[in-house]
Amino acid sequence: MSALILGISGFYHDSAAAIVRDGEIIAAAQEERFSRKKHDPRFPRKAINYCLSEAFVEADELDAVVFYDHPLLTLDRVLKTVIATAPDSEEQWIKAGRSILGTKLFVEKYIRDALKTDVKVYFTEHHASHAASAFYPSPFEEAAILTLDGVGEWATTTLGIGEGENIRLLKEINFPHSLGLLYSAFTYFCGFKVNSGEYKLMGLAPYGKPVYADLIREKLIQIKPDGSFRLNLEYFGYLDTDRMTNKNFAALFGGEARNPETKITRREMDLAASIQQVTEEVVLKTANHLRELTGKKNLVMAGGVALNCVANGLIEREKIFENIWIQPAAGDAGGALGAALLTAYRKFGARRKYNPTGRDTQKGSYLGIKFSSAEVRAFLDRHSYPYRQITDKKLWAETIGTALADGKVVGLLCGRMEFGPRALGARSILGNPLRAETQSVMNLKIKYRESFRPFAPSVLVEKCKDYFDLNSESPYMLLVAPVLECRRNSITDSNTENENLLEIVNRTRSDIPAVTHVDYSARIQTVHADDNPEYYSIIEAFEKLTGYGVVVNTSFNVRGEPIVCTPQDAYRCFMRTEMDLLVLEDCILEKTNQPQTEKDESWKSEFELD
Amino acid sequence: MTTLFQYHPIIGNLFIPNLKARIEHESGGYLVRVNEAGFRSEREFVKEKSEGKFRVLLFGDSFTAGDGVSNKYRYGDVLEKILPDVEVYNFGLPGTGTDQHYLVYREIAKEYEHDLVIIAVQVENIRRVAARYRLTQTSEDGEVFLAKPYFEIDSAGNLELNNIPVPKEPLKTEDLPEAEKSFVDQGGRMLWLRRIVGKMGGSVKDLAQQISNYQPLPEYDDSTGREWTLMRKILLQWTDEAEKPCVIMTIPLYHYVEETASPENYIARFEELIPCFSNTILHNPLSDYYAVPKKDRRALRFETDIHPTPKHHELLAESLAQVIRQKFNSNAQGASAE
Numbered sequence: 047m048s049a050l051i052l053g054i055s056g057f058y059h060d061s062a063a064a065i066v067r068d069g070e071i072i073a074a075a076q077e078e079r080f081s082r083k084k085h086d087p088r089f090p091r092k093a094i095n096y097c098l099s100e101a102f103v104e105a106d107e108l109d110a111v112v113f114y115d116h117p118l119l120t121l122d123r124v125l126k127t128v129i130a131t132a133p134d135s136e137e138q139w140i141k142a143g144r145s146i147l148g149t150k151l152f153v154e155k156y157i158r159d160a161l162k163t164d165v166k167v168y169f170t171e172h173h174a175s176h177a178a179s180a181f182y183p184s185p186f187e188e189a190a191i192l193t194l195d196g197v198g199e200w201a202t203t204t205l206g207i208g209e210g211e212n213i214r215l216l217k218e219i220n221f222p223h224s225l226g227l228l229y230s231a232f233t234y235f236c237g238f239k240v241n242s243g244e245y246k247l248m249g250l251a252p253y254g255k256p257v258y259a260d261l262i263r264e265k266l267i268q269i270k271p272d273g274s275f276r277l278n279l280e281y282f283g284y285l286d287t288d289r290m291t292n293k294n295f296a297a298l299f300g301g302e303a304r305n306p307e308t309k310i311t312r313r314e315m316d317l318a319a320s321i322q323q324v325t326e327e328v329v330l331k332t333a334n335h336l337r338e339l340t341g342k343k344n345l346v347m348a349g350g351v352a353l354n355c356v357a358n359g360l361i362e363r364e365k366i367f368e369n370i371w372i373q374p375a376a377g378d379a380g381g382a383l384g385a386a387l388l389t390a391y392r393k394f395g396a397r398r399k400y401n402p403t404g405r406d407t408q409k410g411s412y413l414g415i416k417f418s419s420a421e422v423r424a425f426l427d428r429h430s431y432p433y434r435q436i437t438d439k440k441l442w443a444e445t446i447g448t449a450l451a452d453g454k455v456v457g458l459l460c461g462r463m464e465f466g467p468r469a470l471g472a473r474s475i476l477g478n479p480l481r482a483e484t485q486s487v488m489n490l491k492i493k494y495r496e497s498f499r500p501f502a503p504s505v506l507v508e509k510c511k512d513y514f515d516l517n518s519e520s521p522y523m524l525l526v527a528p529v530l531e532c533r534r535n536s537i538t539d540s541n542t543e544n545e546n547l548l549e550i551v552n553r554t555r556s557d558i559p560a561v562t563h564v565d566y567s568a569r570i571q572t573v574h575a576d577d578n579p580e581y582y583s584i585i586e587a588f589e590k591l592t593g594y595g596v597v598v599n600t601s602f603n604v605r606g607e608p609i610v611c612t613p614q615d616a617y618r619c620f621m622r623t624e625m626d627l628l629v630l631e632d633c634i635l636e637k638t639n640q641p642q643t644e645k646d647e648s649w650k651s652e653f654e655l656d
Numbered sequence: 657m658t659t660l661f662q663y664h665p666i667i668g669n670l671f672i673p674n675l676k677a678r679i680e681h682e683s684g685g686y687l688v689r690v691n692e693a694g695f696r697s698e699r700e701f702v703k704e705k706s707e708g709k710f711r712v713l714l715f716g717d718s719f720t721a722g723d724g725v726s727n728k729y730r731y732g733d734v735l736e737k738i739l740p741d742v743e744v745y746n747f748g749l750p751g752t753g754t755d756q757h758y759l760v761y762r763e764i765a766k767e768y769e770h771d772l773v774i775i776a777v778q779v780e781n782i783r784r785v786a787a788r789y790r791l792t793q794t795s796e797d798g799e800v801f802l803a804k805p806y807f808e809i810d811s812a813g814n815l816e817l818n819n820i821p822v823p824k825e826p827l828k829t830e831d832l833p834e835a836e837k838s839f840v841d842q843g844g845r846m847l848w849l850r851r852i853v854g855k856m857g858g859s860v861k862d863l864a865q866q867i868s869n870y871q872p873l874p875e876y877d878d879s880t881g882r883e884w885t886l887m888r889k890i891l892l893q894w895t896d897e898a899e900k901p902c903v904i905m906t907i908p909l910y911h912y913v914e915e916t917a918s919p920e921n922y923i924a925r926f927e928e929l930i931p932c933f934s935n936t937i938l939h940n941p942l943s944d945y946y947a948v949p950k951k952d953r954r955a956l957r958f959e960t961d962i963h964p965t966p967k968h969h970e971l972l973a974e975s976l977a978q979v980i981r982q983k984f985n986s987n988a989q990g991a992s993a994e
Contacts (some may be wrong), residue, residue: 095685099678102687104726162684424662424672425796428824614659614796 049394050107052097053386055114055378059085059241062379063093065101068388069396071183073100074413074465076379078608084656086244089156096415107160112168112389113153114175114381127285152404168393170385172198177215180348181208182391183408184371185401189344190336194351194609196226199204203264207340211391211398215337222285223277225328226351228267230319231282234290236314237304242656248356249499251322252565258299259323265298267324273332312545322356329357330647333366343368348384352376353467355569359526362518374411374522375466403576410577411522412472415461415611422613422630431617432639437632440582447587450597453478454626455492457602459616460580468523469601470571471504471581473609473624477504477560477598484560484598487552491624495605500546500569501598503561506585507572509595513558514570523571529556534566557633560598572598606653659795660688665821668761668804669749682958687726695747698727705769709743713765715757716776719907722749724963734973739980751792753784754887755807758894772984773898778907779922782875785890786883787841788819789832800826801840807886815889835921841921871912876922884925891929895936902936903979910957913945937983941975
């Protein structure tokens, strides 16, 4: 039976759509890429349109539409929380109630209004969607499943098992006890945006020392040997206010939360290091328990906390499981994919088809929109933007590889857009990892973001072990591993209280300094020729010129902007920043040839800082 | 957000070849597939006719190209289902006028072996043939003016093609030379008023039309006016040049279909052409519209978008099928107008 299922997530953050046919993933995309509003929570109308376009089907050809979360169960949790915390929770109730009663409960109406069809609409539970997104695309016939996030309906953590087409959730930890919300509380307290800045907090952690870790364990979270935990709710604001922490939390850590965009002090660095250490402890204990509970040798993960690639790297290095696979769209966006897959297998009897190569069926997570060379040229020709079309694939890769070897920064839009928060070589900015100044130049002149944030390496999968202490593939940039000791430079830091992040960043820590974080770690993307032959060929060309099969890869956007989607987005971003070269499919544009635009900085306020 | 068109130095725009897209729309969305030749079609165009097929080359604007509906619901495609021996090559191009359709025929289409040419004149095209720019929305530039080719009649009474190659750059309002502002097709008269009424919703727009009996196309009032003179000359030259029989089909605006404005003048203008035709038929399908009960005619367009609904396309296909059945020997041997 052929079943075409559309999955949808939304109304909280990172709304998305995904479409699967008989369990095979056809397309998936986040709404933010089309709407140009980062973490867009609105009904994913444009992402749905894209998915139907990619499948090239009419809406009435769908067998089902499925929403990733159960609105009534969420309403149940909100109501019970409000009652338990009344009257202090009035403010919170107004906000959450508006979201649920105003939108989520009427998901079915949104779907029918958008598609003008009476297709059957289903709902799955939030963590079941995450679990499905982790298990079904993985290469494993059987696996233990771990989902961790802020909150779904009630669950915040689930432990489960996947076998063939079946998924069972065995244990769960419920709201308000949430590892995701604990991490978000520190994100908020350190002056970053919740549901967005968690990644920054993780990047900041290596600059600090975990001096508050014991205090966190003592006052905020009680961790049991099996990894289960309880939070001390006296320190958090998310139950009865719209803030993550309260005055008790502030008192515990020596004063008020840091105001966004103010100087990052030693306190924030140490808080970041401390909560990272506690998070890793919970994740590792939970993973150990899950291994015992299920007896499975494979682990799959999803949920926002599964984007904590430092913790993921630890699970990998500790060898708790023989193999690990993490859904690249681990956050709520991936829920759309999970919901569609779960419905395909549970309700429509799809049978799993494994990748004959033994790899996953996520297709490199290149599940988004692609623009043909003709579409690119239609845009460039219309505006008379100078470009060179290079149809010879070898010459194309050599041209880009040479630019990188010369220290140029390259914007790359090629192939289907990535699904998930990481750019994997389809919508990426590339740089030369051998140059010490690459990190600060790319941060401050191209990304316009905080100087402390590290960049990731994309390395040819076969060459990974030449640079990093990593024994598995990391195609989705979800594992952090150390740079090999033999590549490191020894740096003696006499001033351990230094708060000048730029100065710290610019020290040359290895022979690939631009991708070596302050603790000698790297957030690795291994590039496989099967997943993205074009990107692979660029790195290969760079290797021929420099001897290094690794490049700097960061997402193609500026701070606060969703990753670029179209050639138009890419050109705009290219012209606003100090990138040198732009690659739009087989068309290559040099900055120096482009028409001069008036120096207008007003666009910087176009995207709200994240 | 999808860019559907690419620049063409003579025609102005063509679809981007081999495009597959779904367009968000009040109907729930529709699918667009473009062939290698740059036209919306489920098939590639080939020079030689398929054996046993009666090939029709169809020209028109967005009503013919099928804005608002998937390829399979367009009247050209439906016509093939009604008359299985007929093969329709649909050269419809949104946002264009009859002048550009003639150029499509001259530059591209006439090379394809065929039995019949159908020129679908959406009656509003009279405004476009007289325009040098068209107001349009693009994904990257917002509302801009795009230049188009245009004809003028020279002192010897011949058509003279201008604006070739068509300027590429989209122009913002402030970039448009003052002298050119009267040559812009804004999709109708009184743009500001249409925008206000449009924002108030479909029902307000309908009510306003019923009360005002607004005549959308006064350009047909005068048989010697600039716009009609151009349209007349283009149609006569085209049908004269064509080596195969032609059908000119006038597609009415909803004002005429729903009888809130009189079609009398545009009908009169087109009928004045009949004595000049040798191998061409004028087909006015208005009687087929009037065969639909008046209360049901509103369903021939969308709630806010005036383009034809699938029901409307069916009506046009049936109407054309009658003409082809009655007037042409629709088989692979070719055809001639009776």
